[in-house]
Amino acid sequence: MIWRALILAVATLAYAGSATAQNTGLRRLTDRDDLFGWEAVGRLELNRQGFCTGTLIAPDLVLTAAHCVYDRNNTLRPAEQISFRAGLRDGIAIAERQALQIAAHPGFTPGGRLDVENIRHDVALIRLAEPILSGEADAFALHSGRDYGSDISVTSYGMGRAEALSRQRQCNLMGEFRDVLMIDCNVTFGSSGAPVLSQVGGRGRILALVSGGGAYQGRQVAFGMKLPERVAELKAQLRRNPVAPPDRRIKRIRVGGGASAGGAKFVRVGE
Template sequence: MKLTRLFLCLVLIPAVSHAAPLSREHKILFFGKDDRVLTKPNKMPWQAVGQLETRSQNICTGTLVAPDVVLTAGHCFLDDKGRMDKAISFTVGLWGNEYEEQSRITDVYVDKAFLKGLIRRKDGVYIPPAIAPRDFAFVRLAKALGVQQGVIPVFAGNSAQLKQLLNERKWTITQGGYPVDDQRHLRVHNHCQATALRADGRLTHRCDTLEGNSGSPIFAIDGQGRATIVAVQSSAPPASRRKLEDNMSVSAPVFSQALRDFIARKTPQSAK
């Protein structure tokens, strides 16, 4: 059984004026070369993409899918022992030392089957394949941030309909987030390649992601520039397996109904 070790969240470091130099291991994680571009979050869909922070200062990327609800990855709220790590804040429009808006977090939903199925070892926390498709989370904010910026729609169809959409887009997707080499600026990989939609609902792809990109949106963008979330970034293989494996995300049909239920529900349902 092949296990995925949690490593795409990272500890927040003090703000720096320039991007940190990439390590050799990080460079190997790219598919050929680094195709990411710096993108100011001053227009849609990037106005809705922001940075999440937990009590232990882990950071991930998330996307506004309702004025007060953020979509991200489930493992973003785990500490290094697999315990729930309290969510603190979500920030949109982050660019250097400035940002547009920020809200504290009042509620987090992580799939209970995901939490129960984690394998905890002395060297870290591992996600077995059986629960990997459950690596998603929803966050409720104390105040609405998506009033002026807007929110991004999530694909609402089933897996067959998603595959049809991907075929129409020639399996071209776009991904963006706040990675380890530049935690204060959005970096986007436009027109990267989705490679397969697995039977368990995971979407594999070759967008250039690093730590910090956990929970980042995988967009399908139409000819008019309108973006739809088709998946949420979950994990990437270690550098040693880059030529053998693609990055892994969880496709929208897996979590879209649970997300709709969470948006409609106003009482806290945090995972324990």
């Protein structure tokens, strides 16, 4: 049975930070034409402690995996430690924004084992300090309904391919149980939070996020979750705990006003 296959695979999986999969079917989005339409997928920078993949679902909202927004002590990261680089390619991003607010699903247990319950709640929303306009990156919509279509794809960053997005145009849905999907998409370090897309009704819609991966019957597989209910809960969480955006008004600073006037500071690499 499909649900039994999924549970057996979960017994050997790990978060996508340490998941692996076969290196086949991936295409690097190398030039600007390749990237067209994928600008809303970007790299989440985690205070120089690694990165994940995130996707715009609104001009100021980035969707990613919950385990990406916790630090090594399983504490929610301060928003200022996270930035989003939309469409990053070889050091150049379409747009870069600082995180302002983070909502991780309360059903996710940081540091807990990657079981079905944690996978289905491994979702977080990040509100950006400034929106990214649709002319720069067109946000993706979420998939809804039971018709997933036959074309499922994943677009992500990852270890060995951190400097540009890679896209796997075709992977297969192998199982489903309690809002958790098992797919044979190619994932690795850094693929956490990457969008799994269903090509139903025109432009792809986000069906799931990459949470973790493991092995089933000698094949490497990835796991994600159904999103509409989880994302609605996270949006409500953001509304209940609003954070004011920074004041972007230009301030005049007198020449010779002293070193405390807010001038630029330089740090050494690695600090």
